């Protein structure tokens with residue numbers, strides 16, 4: 001079954017690896033903005049956004065994956081003058097991400113709020129990162145900030161959800177992103193979360209990128225779901241929900 005990896009970082013992958021993903025059924029991917037060291041200036045962010053939106057899309061085409069660029073200021077990429085990068089986002093973005101909170105510091109909240117406001121104004125979907133540490137607590141804080149921004153629920157995916165947070169995310173009406181990766185959730189956990197809550201509001205992703213992470217977890221999860229559930233239901237989390245959310 002064809003599938004959609006709704007959160008990865010294609011910049012960290014070689015074209016041979018992207019081709020391997022495509023050969024395993026991963027035909028679409030959202031490639032999220034992330035700079036592995038804290039940028040020293042906002043222009044670094046802008047150039048990264050430009051690269052994602054042109055060069056990365058072309059590399060995807062060569063490999064057989066439709067890459068959808070997501071641009072925005074990740075909580076670990078906040079630099080002096082970060083606001084200046086939002087001008088480019090406003091002019092060019094199709095998807096805003098990944099944004100979110102890592103430690104939930106005041107500046108992170110400020111940067112997240114500004115970008116949610118922008119996404120709301122531009123009517124753009126956005127990908128919101130939740131951290132590994134203090135997951136439940138910080139997810140609650142994120143839900144509070146998202147709600148306060150006034151953005152429409154259908155534009156927001158709260159990502160890296162777990163058994164502990166999925167219920168709350170769905171309760172508030174947002175899309176729920178399941179990141180299947182060692183150290184995040186396993187294929188079995190993803191299957192059991194979808195089994196518990198249904199197929200309607202979930203998207204799958206690998207978050208693969210700069211590290212030595214698994215690239216094919218979305219395809220593996222879809223295969224495990226197919227063994228257990230109706231094909232038309234599985235199609236929703238494999239592809240259709242992502243297409244609806246990201247309008248591709």
Ligand SMILES: [Zn+2]
Nearest residue numbers: 007032098207
């Ligand atoms: Zn990511």
